Amino acid sequence: xxxxxxxxxxxxxxxxxxxxxxxxxxxxxxxxxxxxxxxxxxxxxxxxxxxxxxxxxxxxxxxxxxxxxxxxxxxxxxxxxxxxxxxxxxxxxxxxxxxxxxxxxxxxxxxxxxxxxxxxxxxxxxxxxxxxxxxxxxxxxxxxxxxxxxxxxxxxxxxxxxxxxxxxxxxxxxxxxxxxxxxxxxxxxxxxxxxxxxxxxxxxxxxxxxxxxxxxxxxxxxxxxxxxxxxxxxxxxxxxxxxxxxxxxxxxxxxxxxxxxxxxxxxxxxxxxxxxxxxxxxxxxxxxxxxxxxxxxxxxxxxxxxxxxxxxxxxxxxxxxxxxxxxxxxxxxxxxxxxxxxxxxxxxxxxxxxxxxxxxxxxxxxxxxxxxxxxxxxxxxxxxxxxxxxxxxxxxxxxxxxxxxxxxxxxxxxxxxxxxxxxxxxxxxxxxxxxxxxxxxxxxxxxxxxxxxxxxxxxxxxxxxxxxxxxxxxxxxxxxxxxxxxxx
Amino acid sequence: xxxxxxxxxxxxxxxxxxxxxxxxxxxxxxxxxxxxxxxxxxxxxxxxxxxxxxxxxxxxxxxxxxxxxxxxxxxxxxxxxxxxxxxxxxxxxxxxxxxxxxxxxxxxxxxxxxxxxxxxxxxxxxxxxxxxxxxxxxxxxxxxxxxxxxxxxxxxxxxxxxxxxxxxxxxxxxxxxxxxxxxxxxxxxxxxxxxxxxxxxxxxxxxxxxxxxxxxxxxxxxxxxxxxxxxxxxxxxxxxxxxxxxxxxxxxxxxxxxxxxxxxxxxxxxxxxxxxxxxxxxxxxxxxxxxxxxxxxxxxxxxxxxxxxxxxxxxxxxxxxxxxxxxxxxxxxxxxxxxxxxxxxxxxxxxxxxxxxxxxxxxxxxxxxxxxxxxxxxxxxxxxxxxxxxxxxxxxxxxxxxxxxxxxxxxxxxxxxxxxxxxxxxxxxxxxxxxxxxxxxxxxxxxxxxxxxxxxxxxxxxxxxxxxxxxxxxxxxxxxxxxx
Numbered sequence: 023x024x025x026x027x028x029x030x031x032x033x034x035x036x037x038x039x040x041x042x043x044x045x046x047x048x049x050x051x052x053x054x055x056x057x058x059x060x061x062x063x064x065x066x067x068x069x070x071x072x073x074x075x076x077x078x079x080x081x082x083x084x085x086x087x088x089x090x091x092x093x094x095x096x097x098x099x100x101x102x103x104x105x106x107x108x109x110x111x112x113x114x115x116x117x118x119x120x121x122x123x124x125x126x127x128x129x130x131x132x133x134x135x136x137x138x139x140x141x142x143x144x145x146x147x148x149x150x151x152x153x154x155x156x157x158x159x160x161x162x163x164x165x166x167x168x169x170x171x172x173x174x175x176x177x178x179x180x181x182x183x184x185x186x187x188x189x190x191x192x193x194x195x196x197x198x199x200x201x202x203x204x205x206x207x208x209x210x211x212x213x214x215x216x217x218x219x220x221x222x223x224x225x226x227x228x229x230x231x232x233x234x235x236x237x238x239x240x241x242x243x244x245x246x247x248x249x250x251x252x253x254x255x256x257x258x259x260x261x262x263x264x265x266x267x268x269x270x271x272x273x274x275x276x277x278x279x280x281x282x283x284x285x286x287x288x289x290x291x292x293x294x295x296x297x298x299x300x301x302x303x304x305x306x307x308x309x310x311x312x313x314x315x316x317x318x319x320x321x322x323x324x325x326x327x328x329x330x331x332x333x334x335x336x337x338x339x340x341x342x343x344x345x346x347x348x349x350x351x352x353x354x355x356x357x358x359x360x361x362x363x364x365x366x367x368x369x370x371x372x373x374x375x376x377x378x379x380x381x382x383x384x385x386x387x388x389x390x391x392x393x394x395x396x397x398x399x400x401x402x403x404x405x406x407x408x409x410x411x412x413x414x415x416x417x418x419x420x421x422x423x424x425x426x427x428x429x430x431x432x433x434x435x436x437x438x439x440x441x442x443x444x445x446x447x448x449x450x451x452x453x454x455x456x457x458x459x460x461x462x463x464x465x466x467x468x469x470x471x472x473x474x475x476x477x478x479x480x481x482x483x484x485x486x487x488x489x490x491x492x493x494x495x496x497x498x499x500x501x502x503x504x505x506x507x508x509x510x
Numbered sequence: 511x512x513x514x515x516x517x518x519x520x521x522x523x524x525x526x527x528x529x530x531x532x533x534x535x536x537x538x539x540x541x542x543x544x545x546x547x548x549x550x551x552x553x554x555x556x557x558x559x560x561x562x563x564x565x566x567x568x569x570x571x572x573x574x575x576x577x578x579x580x581x582x583x584x585x586x587x588x589x590x591x592x593x594x595x596x597x598x599x600x601x602x603x604x605x606x607x608x609x610x611x612x613x614x615x616x617x618x619x620x621x622x623x624x625x626x627x628x629x630x631x632x633x634x635x636x637x638x639x640x641x642x643x644x645x646x647x648x649x650x651x652x653x654x655x656x657x658x659x660x661x662x663x664x665x666x667x668x669x670x671x672x673x674x675x676x677x678x679x680x681x682x683x684x685x686x687x688x689x690x691x692x693x694x695x696x697x698x699x700x701x702x703x704x705x706x707x708x709x710x711x712x713x714x715x716x717x718x719x720x721x722x723x724x725x726x727x728x729x730x731x732x733x734x735x736x737x738x739x740x741x742x743x744x745x746x747x748x749x750x751x752x753x754x755x756x757x758x759x760x761x762x763x764x765x766x767x768x769x770x771x772x773x774x775x776x777x778x779x780x781x782x783x784x785x786x787x788x789x790x791x792x793x794x795x796x797x798x799x800x801x802x803x804x805x806x807x808x809x810x811x812x813x814x815x816x817x818x819x820x821x822x823x824x825x826x827x828x829x830x831x832x833x834x835x836x837x838x839x840x841x842x843x844x845x846x847x848x849x850x851x852x853x854x855x856x857x858x859x860x861x862x863x864x865x866x867x868x869x870x871x872x873x874x875x876x877x878x879x880x881x882x883x884x885x886x887x888x889x890x891x892x893x894x895x896x897x898x899x900x901x902x903x904x905x906x907x908x909x910x911x912x913x914x915x916x917x918x919x920x921x922x923x924x925x926x927x928x929x930x931x932x933x934x935x936x937x938x939x940x941x942x943x944x945x946x947x948x949x950x951x952x953x954x955x956x957x958x959x960x961x962x963x964x965x966x967x968x969x970x971x972x973x974x975x976x977x978x979x980x981x982x983x984x985x986x987x988x989x990x991x992x993x994x
Contacts, residue, residue, distance in 0.1 A: 074610055078830040080603065081590045081612060081709040083744050113826050115872070119845055124829020174845070176834070305872035307881060310715035310823050312745050 029196030030237060031269050037237040038272075040265040041245075042194035042230065044257075046207060048186045048217040049161070049225040050093045056160050056184035057084030057127065064223045068177035076182040078122035083311050086111075090184040091315065093216040094134050094158050095325050097186055100210040100332055101153050103138025105322055109157075111312045115305040120163035120176050128187075130306045133157035134315065140190075140210070141334055142202040143352055151203055152191035161185050180224075186217065192231065192242065197258035204228070204254050205356065209333050213358045227252045232264045234272070243268065244278040248285050248292055260285040264292045336361055344373045353381050359396045366402035371409040379409060383426055399430045408436040416440065417447050418497055449496040451503060457490045458483075458504055472508055483508070514539035515672040519581065519729035522675055526572070526579050533565040533572070533580025533624070536675075540582050540626060544673045549993040550649045552668040554587045555595045556627035564624040576622030577736050584674040586665045587628035588635055589615045589720070590709040594625065598711040599633040599643035599661075602831045602838045602856030612709025613744070614678060614720045614737045621736050626674055630664030633858045634828065635685055635713040637661050638930040639920065642860040647917055650693060651989050652956060656914040659689030659930075665723050666693040670987060676724040676733050680710060682717045683816050684910075684934025687946035690723055691909035691959030694948040694987035696730045696976070697723045699934075701966050702941035703748030706741030712827040714820035715746075717938045727947065727977040731755040734969060753970040761978035764798035768962075768975070769902035773809040776911065776932060782952045783908045790906055790949055790960045790979070797978045802902050806894040811887045812936040817928060818871050818884035819939070824861075825868025831856060863924065892940040899965050904972055907933050909946040909959035933961060943969045947976045948985040957987065 031038040055062055058075040075082045098105050110132040113125040135156035142149045163181035165174050188207065194200055208219035208226060219226050233245035248264060251257045263285075268278050282301070283292040308314075331339070333355045340351040354364045354377065367376045384405065388395060408425060411417045417425065417440060425439050440446055448454060461483060462469055472479040487500050514536055517525070525531040541558045561582050568580040590596045590608035597603045611619070619625070632642040640648040640663025648663045650656035651671035658667035662679025666689030669677050679686040681699035690697025698721045705720040712718060722733035735755040741747045770791060775784070791801055833839035833852030840855050842848030857865070871880035898905070911932055920927045937944040943966070946959040960979070964972035 077835055079590075079608065079610070079836065080596070080598070080606065080711040080830070081608075081707070083708055085743060085745050115826050115829060117829065117832060117849055119832075119834050122830060122835055124832060125826055303874045305826070305869065305874070305877075307822060307826070307872055307877070310746075311712075 029198065031234065031265055033269060033273050036273070038234045038265070038269050039237050039239075040195060040261065041192050041233045041235065041242055042200060042261060043192035043245075044190045044194065044200065044203065044231070045229040046188040046190075046204070047227045047229075048097075048188060048207075048211060048219070050090050050158075050184035050186055051216055051218055052087065052089050052093060052184060054087055054089075055182040056087055056090050056158065058182050060182065062183050066179055068175070068179060070179065072178040072181065076122065076178055078124070084127060084309070086312065086315065087184065090158060091134070091317070092325055093184075094156060094186055095317065095322060096214045096329065097188075097211060097216045098135035098138065098156055099326060099329050100214045100216070101135070101138035101140060101156065101188070103153055103156065104136035105317065106132065106134055106136055107317050107319075108132065109134040109315045111158075111309045111315065112306045113309045116302050118162065118165075119174060120165045120178070120181065122163065122178060122181055126160050126162060127309055127312070128159035129157035132314075134317075140203060140206050142199060142206055143348075144199065144202060149199065151193045151199075154189040154191050156186050156188045159185050159187055192233075197261050200230075200257055200261060201254050204257070206333070209356050209358070213330055213332050221253050224252060228257060230257055230260060232261055232268070233278075234265050234268045243272075244280050246278070246280065246292070247282050249282055249295060251285055256285060256287055259287075259290055260292055263290060267292065333361075344368075344377075346373075346377060350377050350381065357395065359394065363395050363398065363402050367406045367409070369406070371406040372413050375409045375412060376406070379405060383423065387430055399433060400426070401433050404429055404433055404435055411436055411440065415447060415449055415496060417445060421445050421447065421493060445494060447496050448491050448494045449499055451499060454487070454491070454495055454499055455503055457487050457495065458500070458507055461486045461490060462507060469508065480504070480508070515543045515675075517675070518725050519676045519732060522581055523579060526581070527574050533568040533582070534562065536580065537561050537565040537582040537624060537626070540674060543671075544584075544627070544668075546994050547671055547673055550651060550667050550671055550673075551646050552629055552648055552664045552671070552673060553584065553627045554597055554599070554630050554645045554664070557594055557625045558627065561624050561626050568622065568624070573622060577732065578618060578621040578623035580622055580624065581675060582624045582626040583618060584626040584629050584665075584668055584677055585615055586631050586662050586677065586679045588631055588680050588711045589678065590711065591615055591625060591628065594628065596628065596711065597645070598635070599631045599645060600831075600857065600861070601644040602852070603711070604644065604838060606837050608709070610709060613706035613739070613741045614710065616709075617737050617739055618678075629662075629668050629674075629677065631679075632661035632663065632685075633861050634711065634824070635661035635680055635682055635718075636824070636860050636864055638684070638688055638927050639915070639917070640664060640667075640689075641917065641921055642858055644858060649917075649993060650914050651993070652693060652914065652987065654992055655917045656956070657692065657917050659692035659914065661685040662689050662697075662723065666690055666695055666697070669693065669695050669723050669725065670989060671993075676722060676729050678720055678733070678737065679723050680713075680718055680720050681934075681938065682713050682719075682820060683938050684931040686721045686723060687909050687934050687944055687959070687961060688930055690946045691948070691957065692914040694957030694985065695723060695725060696727055696945065696947050697721065698730050698734060698945040698969070698973075699937065699943060700734065700738055700969055701748075701943045701964075702938075703746055704738045704752075704943070704967070704969070706739065706744040706747050708741055708743040714823040715827060716823060717816075717820060719938070727945075727973060727980050728756065728759060730945070731759045731973050731977075734973075738969070748967075750967045755970060755973055758970055759977055760974050761797070761981055763975050763978050766799040766904065766971070766975065767802050767902040768794050768799050769802050769804035769898050769905040771804050771806045771809065771898075771905060771907060773806050774907045774933060779908075779911055780952070783911060783958065786950045786958050786960065787906070787908050793979050793982045794906060794975070796982060797975075799975070804898045804902060804905070806891075806898065806936070808887065808890045808894045809936055812891055812939055813928065813932055815884045815887045815891065816931070816935040816939060817867070818880050819888060821864040821868035822871050822881050823868070825865045825872065828857075828861070828865060860924070888939050891936055895936075895940045895942060895963075903965070903968075904975055905963040907961045907963065909933060909961040913952045913954065913956035913958050937961075937963050942966060943972055945972050945976050947980055947983070948987070949979070949983055950985070955988065957985070
């Protein structure tokens with residue numbers, strides 16, 4: 023099946039292209055908030071991680087958390103983006119119960135990070151997605167409407183937590199690309215340790231901008247923004263729904279209103295939240311409580327020194343150095359923990375076998391048990407030992423699978439299993455010869471058949487010898503000796 | 511000692527150190543006088559019983575090495591004080607008790623001072639007469655039914671009436687210097703970034719600055735020394751070499767060059783203000799300093815610039831008073847209704863006016879024409895000062911275009927009220943230090959002040975100039991205790 027990246031919405035007369043841009047809100051990995059020392063730990067009791075600054079008490083002032091700035095710069099470097107040595111924090115003014123200050127501190131005209139790019143590996147090749155900007159901003163608190171029929175509860179634990187808003191250019195063209203883009207972004211940030219990318223905990227959410235245009239059209243259509251979508255699956259569903267809705271409007275000769283929409287995950291549809299006319303006037307202006315953020319060259323170069331090898335570079339190295347296929351390398355580098363595991367395993371063992379065992383047996387077990395590789399029941403050290411036992415001929419690949427099954431339960435040492443169960447491969451030619459002689463003796467008629475041309479029977483003899491060896495016979499040696507005997 | 515409350519801060523400290531007076535005696539005297547002066551309406555919240563306890567504790571184990579040993583001090587009700595109600599003169603905070611202390615007041619308590627109470631002020635420091643306070647207007651002790659200036663009007667009145675030996679105010683467009691001028695007292699606004707804004711209820715963040723108010727220059731120098739400190743809790747706090755303002759104070763200003771800005775001769779300025787200024791110039795010459803005519807051409811745009819920048823910041827700073835978390839709430843049908851009722855009832859007219867102006871000038875479509883342009887003009891005003899400071903060490907101007915006016919006289923005319931700040935506002939826009947000292951009286955016998963504006967971070971020079979002028983002027987406030 024020829025896989026292709028092309029995605030169009032087709033109607034009787036026309037074919038439409040979908041244009042997508044994402045504004046990803048990524049929670050900065052940091053112990054404390056963007057402008058206060060409160061903890062950012064997920065899942066605490068409501069309103070237990072709130073300072074007077076976060077709750078906007080009178081006279082409280084924001085003080086920038088240097089670590090969050092560093093994290094943003096790191097991410098900027100990971101996105102191969104321009105680091106702006108001077109950026110400005112602005113106030114975005116609006117009233118809401120979970121916005122204690124009555125404004126969000128964000129960056130408007132002068133973000134900390136400028137243009138960059140992300141490379142996607144699609145089935146039909148690589149695609150570059152432009153990054154427009156990345157800026158730092160505070161998260162709001164959380165309004166909880168479903169505890170009480172008439173009252174709203176407010177939890178300010180999240181109020182003031184640092185977010186990076188990463189704005190892509192309108193370069194995405196399909197739900198598949200959105201999937202690949204989010205995964206790549208998450209992969210880069212997890213390599214850098216700047217965002218854990220945990221979508222269930224809300225560490226990564228996105229506003230999705232969707233427009234459609236007839237195939238071949240150079241101008242963009244009117245876009246709609248779908249707010250705050252918190253899983254890749256929902257993003258894809260929302261895009262497909264929204265693009266079709268817009269196409270239907272065009273087909274009916276109607277126009278599309280630029281508006282903000284919400285995705286209803288239960289009904290699988292988007293609906294209007296507010297029109298352009300009702301858009302908030304946020305009255306942005308530079309926050310007078312904060313001076314412009316100025317970053318020195320030294321600070322940037324210091325951060326550059328801390329940047330680890332990123333997925334693109336790692337992939338290239340895996341291909342060049344280990345002779346992996348692009349496909350294999352992609353699988354191994356996409357998640358930082360997988361790549362770490364892989365590199366630990368191959369420190370002392372064969373690369374090819376390690377690749378096959380990790381992407382084969384190990385992934386199957388992880389999938390089945392719904393575990394992350396960081397929670398793997400088999401440690402990299404023990405997997406490495408297992409591979410070495412195969413490589414040096416102590417056990418066969420087949421026995422190794424049996425041993426692996428046992429290793430899963432409590433990360434057992436494969437050598438111990440081999441010793442305890444006597445699973446060591448029989449590679450002594452003399453011992454094997456004895457077994458072979460026995461099989462030949464017990465099957466004289468079959469030997470005759472074989473010699474008279476029924477060569478298919480060779481497999482039968484191998485099976486019999488294996489049986490005699492209780493599965494431990496070295497298959498290569500058995501083959502060789504058996505052939506010599508039968509043909510001799 | 512019969513007249514403890516008439517003593518200056520430095521005299522009180524001397525008496526405490528000499529053990530001629532105890533903190534308890536001093537504290538008691540100020541409390542007694544304050545109790546008898548309720549008619550002035552200077553206190554919003556008193557802290558008298560706690561102050562007496564603190565004085566007793568101090569006397570039991572006096573630490574004379576402190577800079578303000580056992581000295582009771584009342585402060586403007588814009589400084590958050592841990593456990594003591596802080597209202598900012600507003601209904602919207604009338605039940606607010608901060609669980610934290612402002613850095614500036616903490617510095618005072620750390621040096622042995624004792625909180626006497628919280629002093630009335632214009633609501634959120636927005637006003638020039640203390641008439642916008644939710645807690646009622648304040649009487650100026652120099653004469654019945656006169657305003658004490660504003661916004662630090664409770665502070666200036668309490669100081670002039672000897673209800674507190676010194677006090678601290680905040681100054682966004684003149685709120686320390688103008689009331690000082692109206693009450694015959696000394697008021698200093700430090701360079702922006704000298705005193706921490708942490709824990710001060712914000713009005714206009716890029717302009718607000720706390721500062722000392724006192725009977726004389728020496729007291730101001732000492733109090734400044736206590737409160738001017740770098741604070742990492744305020745991102746706009748600045749690290750610079752701070753002088754030992756009181757011990758480095760000198761009346762030798764020989765050879766200094768003092769600029770007289772042409773543009774401060776505003777149209778319609780009363781002759782007595784002009785005469786006062788001339789008198790000041792003569793005194794400066796007498797002190798051996800040189801007078802230099804200078805030009806600050808952008809001055810005429812200062813007031814309109816200020817009335818864009820300050821309301822813009824205020825409209826955003828005051829958004830947090832929404833009835834959700836603390837302070838006054840008026841229940842409503844839903845969130846929006848609650849907001850509207852809370853803010854309609856919680857804020858007074860002047861505050862609402864400024865929120866509206868501020869919201870307007872920041873609105874999309876108007877931002878460039880108003881706020882952005884005002885910020886550019888502000889840069890030009892700053893540049894004006896930078897230019898003249900190549901040639902002069904300080905600048906002498908009147909503090910205000912008039913003496914204290916009658917209560918109610920200007921309440922219906924906001925623009926005429928705003929004109930009060932015409933000489934003080936440029937100093938805030940440029941972030942400079944300025945001090946007002948009493949320099950004479952007008953034909954009604956009301957005090958008038960002169961303002962000395964300094965280079966950034968050069969508080970010492972303006973204190974020295976003020977100190978040497980003070981000696982020659984020898985101003986005595988004529989206060990009759992008419993309210994008792």
